[in-house]
Amino acid sequence: MTDPFADAAAQRPAAPTLPADHPLLRGLNPEQLAAVTLPPVPALVLAGAGSGKTRVLTTRIAWLLATGQASPGGILAVTFTNKAAKEMLARLSAMLPLNVRGMWIGTFHGLCHRLLRAHHQSAGLPATFQILDTQDQLGAIKRVLKERRIDEDRVKPKELQWFIAGAKEDGLRPHDLSARDEDTRLKIELYRDYEAQCQREGVVDFGELMLRAYELLRDHEPLRVHYQRRFRHLLIDEFQDTNRLQYAWIKQLAGDDVGGRFVPCGNAVMAVGDDDQSIYAFRGARVGNMSDFVREFGIAAPIKLEENYRSVGHILHAANHLIDHNRQRLGKQLRTAQGQGDPLRVVELPSDFEEAQWVIDEIRHLMREDGVPAHEIALLYRSNAQSRALEGALFNAGIPYRVYGGLRFFERAEVKHALAYLRLLENPHDDTSFLRVVNFPPRGIGARTIEQLQQAAREAGCSLHDAATAVGGKGGAHLVAFVAKLDVMRERSAGRPLREIIEGVLADSGLIDHYRGEREGAERIENLQELVNAAESFVTQEGFGREAVALPLDETAAATVDADAAETGETLSPLAAFLTHAALEAGEHQAQAGQAAVQLMTVHAAKGLEFDAVFITGLEEGLFPHDNSLSSPDGLEEERRLMYVAITRARRRLYLTHAQTRMLHGQTRYHIPSRFLDELPQESVQWLSPRRARAAAGGWGAAAAPGALVQPAWGRSGLGDERPAGLAGIPAAAPPSSSPPAVSASGAEIRKGMTVFHTKFGEGRVLAIEGQGADARAQVDFRRHGTKWLALAVAKLTPVA
């Protein structure tokens, strides 16, 4: 093949075909400008936190289009999350009047899905293949174990799932694996079984989407060549997070394997990433891809974006200083044109409760005195369990908050049930979906019947759907009726608009009726209604069918590539497109209190976001860095990068808190301050005591020695009766005083285990009692309001007979 850019590595100077004062280029700094206007050669852009990475990426695309160096169809831009892809698209269409159609901008999985739909035959998949999410995959794996009669204690389903996903991330099929021990041998066998089962059912998991698409390109030369010629410009976001397979997939589009050596075909691959923000090694991300990329694509020197537009000087200085403790780095120093700002504030507190309370007081201060809006305040923590104490304190203080993470819309049980019915309309052989709803709502098909059905299907080598008639007895009759019902639903939905299809299924399946009779059913019905709305807006806003549309093959390729359906213009049905949407875009995490809410999330979830004020909580050895990461130097370095990510989220104010004691796994644990605190530049850090020191200093607090014992001076006023009593009197080194069995308060005796009444929270059960006299407090599990600690001296608790 002719290679128009064979001398790519020479990095010729930029030769823009438009003047340098082109509106697109306005306001770019020299490094950004260099990246945006780079000639079409492979390049690595090292984009520091807050350095305008997304801007560079989108402006680059806009520049290529505006200068006629590329057409929309000739660009492929890939991200990790739908959010990032959407943002890119949004910013791009704000820059250029542009037809988004036909542009390949999306997530790795989204783009691979597109390829597989277009070439499902070549990829060996049925046209109606469905996508398994992580839950579905685990279910499918459990079925494999059951069929093999392997006890789940012998091979843990989760472990097998990890094994299979890991193998796929490395691009390995069962036959690529060799066993050293019996355990692994068995897992490989089960991996093989799992693959066969998925193939039989016409389903693919997330890893399979990537791996199939990779193999499709690898094994079908004409197809590969076609896409290589089409996508002259490849842009990869968050390159440090790519796994082996994702990098291998990109290489398929950017060159060929010649005798085991990668030879680039001259496409302009722009990899954008930051090795200092690589925090996903645990799920297969391989920072090493960056150095491989430099070597395999002959990159002379990376373009470094080191000008930070986000944070004040002290914060950047702290980030730079901390990350400097890592040995494995490409090397980068963030700088800012902003002033120094306030130094970082480090606070030590006696317990996680006091930590939460201190944070709340500070939030109040930020909101009232400094006018920081609630949604510009973020509370970060290393692990999800830590949110509890913070949430409790926020709730009691009446401050609106929003917690990231948790169940997402398309992952809710009722929504998954509805989707399973819809999937069965598309692909009746999807046994995962079949099993999910064969007896939901209950229709007299018990475990016994299902057992028989699976046996019959196994013997006949067919799907559960097709084996339904083979089961006798009452259960068999119910099965036949169920299958008939599915068939009727399918017939009824033919040619109908998506909305009607879903509404029909919700009614005909009996889901709505079933939830109508349930206690908590109202909310579930609401969610099902929301599913209809989601489908409606999907059809009108997103459109459908576009997914599978590919540009016509060029002449040479068209002659040799088999004429797969979608490639010749056939489009996906609205239902199929919507199901894909549901599988690949699980939807927003539950949006809670909307706009004016303090944001709570793990440090991982905070990546890519920024806030005026950030609290990093729980900075203790064992927690952050986490115990489990300390066994290897790499682990510790990743924790440090995580800390780096956390620090660089803050624009103006950064607080770092740690507690001497913390409730963990039901018992109080004692922690020493995180080593990361010692790795900060002391000139940018202010060690605070709570209130008292601050009050004495008349504002932002006085400096104290690192680790100085903090004497909290909580007043009784204005904190509400739900606030847990302070542990001020407890010396740091001694265990907390043991709980007395009973406490006398407001004349009545409150005991562990008894039921009590509270004027605001109603009835609850006393779970525990701690402390004595004025400090006595009780933990009460209120039916409607959850578990709370109440100071008995203040709370009005009355025993209930």
Added chain:
DNA sequence: TATTTCTGAGTTTTT
């Protein structure tokens, strides 16, 4: 089949 009791594990997570 539905509810309750028990057991065990407990970093980080998108697709």
Added chain:
DNA sequence: CTCAGAAATA
């Protein structure tokens, strides 16, 4: 402690 999933029981 707290939640999820399995086993046990009505």
